[in-house]
Amino acid sequence: MKKLTALLLSLSLVMVSGAAVMAETEEETAAQEDVKSEGVMTHDEYMEAAVDDEVVIETYVQAKQSWWEDSETGAQQASIYTQDKDGGYFIYNLPCSEKEYEKLEVGTKIKVTGYKSEWSGEVEIVDATYEIEDGEYIAEPLDVTELLGKDELIDHQNEFVSFQGMTVEPIKDADGNEAAFLYNWDGSGEDGNDLYFNVSLNGETYNFTVESYLCDNTTDVYAAVKELQVGDVINLEGFLYWYEGVNPHITSITKAE
Amino acid sequence: MKRTRIFLLAAAALALTGCHGKQKSSDFAIPETFDAAKHYEITFWAKNDTNKTQTAIYEKAIADFEALYPNITVNMRLYTDYGKIYNDVITNISTNTTPNVCITYPDHIATYLTGGSSVVSLDDLLTDEKYGLGGSEVMFDAPGRDEIIPQFLEECSFEGSFYAVPFMRSTEACYINKTYVEKLGYTLPETLTWDFIWEVSEAATKKNADGTFAVNGQKVMIPFIYKSTDNMMIQMLKQKGAGYSDETGQILIFNDTTRELLKEIAAHAKSGAFSTFKISSYPANFLNAGQCIFAIDSTAGATWMGTDAPLIDISADSLVDFETAVMPIPQFDAEHPQMISQGPSVCVFQKSDPQEVLASWLFAQYLLTDEVQIAYSQTEGYVPVTSKAQNSAQYREYLSKAGEDNRLHYDVKIKAAQLLLANTDHTFVTPVFNGSASLRNAAGQMIEDVTKSVRRKKEINDAYIEKLYQDTAALYHLDQGAAGAEAGASVQKDLGPLPRTAVILLSALGAAWIWIAAYIIFKRISH
Secondary structure (H helix, E strand, O other), X not given: OHHXXXXXXXXXXXXHHHHHHHHHHHHHHHHHHOOOOOOXXXXXXXXXXXXXXXXXXXXXXXXXXXXXXXXXXXXEEEEEEEEOOOOEEEEEEEEOOHHHHHHOOOOEEEEEEEEEEEEOOEEEEEEEEEEEEEEEOOOOOEEXXXXXXXXXXHHHOOOEEEEEEEEEEOEEOOOOOEEOOEEOOOOOOOOOOOEEEEEEEOOEEEEEEEOOOOOOOOOHHHHHHHOOOOOOEEEEEEEOOEOOOEOOEEEEEEEOO | OOOOOOOOOOOOOOOOOOOOOOOOOOOOXXXXXXXXXXXXXXXXXXEOOOOHHHHHHHHHHXXXXXXXOOOEEEEEEEEOOHHHHXXXXXXXXXXXXXXXXXXXXXXXXXXXXXXXXXXXXXXXXXXOOOOOOOOOOOOOOOOOHHHEOHHHHHOOEEOOEEOOEEOEEEOEEEEEEHHHHHHOOOOOOOOOEHHHXXXXXXXXXXXXXXXXXXXXXXXXXXXXXXXXXHHHHHHHHHHHOOOOEOOXXXXXXXXXXXXXXXXXXXXXXXXXXXEEOOOOOOHHHHHHOOOOOEEEEEXXXXXXXXXXXXXXXXXXXXXXXXXXXXXXXXXXXXXXXXXXXXXXXXXXXXOOOHHHHHHHHHHHHHOOOHHHHHHHHOOOOOEEOEHHHHOOHHHHHHHHOOOOOOOOOOHHHHHHHHHHHHXXXXXXXXXXXXXXXXXXXXXXXXXXXXXXXXXXXXXXXXXXXXHHHHHHHHHOOOOOHHHHHHHHHHOOOOOOOOXXXXXXXXXXXXXXXXXXXXXXXXXXXXX
């Protein structure tokens, strides 16, 4: 009898273990495939939604741009770059306490309900609410170097991307003076403001930005831009932000080999 | 060029408690003599429009001032956003680390004063014989008090004192794609009216069979875009003679006129004829791409407006060729135009050393000299705040050269400045009190809210607006405090007649008390 009981217990354990393994496997598969919960849009469905439509997405925090509190109303809001395995989503002014903001670590899965909006070409989600879900995903930068100047680049808007082998070109301030970078777009700023610089590839020049709220003057990338020299060949990573055209918010710069 | 959205950051969660708003800053006594032997280091928080020329003018002003006063060093901190200055000042009041001199708005000063007598009252300084405006001991050619445009100086006065001097003034202008207006079969009237703008804007929403807009052949057309919706509401109410607020801080905005205006704005947003900067983007970008016909923005944004604008934020291949007209904002009463006066002012913060305050005041005063005034006003559609500068040969020559080039003499910019010069008597400002900055934000937010809501297929009816009033009053704390008590009263919901069950219950209770009273009386009589 004891043997039978032991056998049955063992069998049960095996079955439970098997079920657990299967469940874990299913979860891993779901994570790999990024299966959406019921009522949640795929990235394609999100892209097809019209501006001002309500949207519900599941996505993963890739970078936090800023948190601020409105001194008039006390409203606390955050702007974050997020991405799932199919594409990027910029969440603008998401109501969020400072404590909650700290919980939004890179890779954190969140479900966001809000409205699709477009501001100067930047497609984003506004007036949103969110909840943290189980799951983690940190995107590897997608190399979009070859897409620069092509219409397909916008398909990767808001994604974490990289550019390889770009050459630093001079940028002119409002007075026509050339430099390797400027504080603000016209050189009107000072240390701590956004940095603007030009890089080229195959004869075409592009304007990139280190957005000071995303990467302030204590970051490596901010310091790296200040060290740039015209003619340097560099690799860059950042988020494919849009403002009247592509306006990458750069987060990392390294010298190309 | 990139003039990206300002992402607000940081901020001041500081709660300024205690109301000392009526306390005049009397701790400062003007020294008999400025101590030129001692070194003073003062900080100047300056605001520029992300404009290198403006930065350079500040730098030159500082260098020239320091040459005159070698014992004063001015350290400048640059801002491109008034809101950020406001937040930083509030934060620094609590740590007693405010700047010495600061570009600001009177609305903001009213809040600064709630933190104590942090801002120096300029009443005595303005007229001091030695160090006042154009005083005998001032080492530069400063304007006299009577040479500051009276309306502009008056804007810096509240609670019976002057707490700032004006630095630059602007108003709003309507930048118009005249080419498209005429293409739609209209002629610009002598005075722009709201009816005209709405009519033309609705006409511009007509589409071709392929979905493009008939007027521009493009997929995008937002005929009317307003940059500052708080100004939009404030000016509409003023023109209508409707309530906004009064000098005592009573909130009057939640009224029937506002309700009707919001409904009208929503109707035009629903048809696609109207949008805002916060929802869509800079009016200039749409105007210059031929995707907007009426762009209302500050005269201080004129250098971004038009096909030949010196500052352009869109790609060259998106630019459309058109004739730009610059007109005052639309009016409800064309015979009595009214428009807002705005622009930076300068305040001086209180410090323990009166000599340091005097040094700060001297620098603030230096910003009113012709050299600074004329140079800075030329960077945008600003006007100098002194008659001395406005009437100078140098400034008159500048105005006369409108259109001679597309940089310094860009015609749209100079027309914008002339618009204010010609309409200074038609300008107004809103009352300043502790909370007036919040009310201003609330005024604009209601337009943003109805515009967003109607785009999201929500119906804008009385119930919607009633709730909007309640929510807005609560969000901006317009239902609290002395001023808020009035606001709260004005947005109190009419609860209507009592429910029938409540009437029956109250009647029964009343009847019971009557029976009890009758019983007691009966018992007493019977005894």
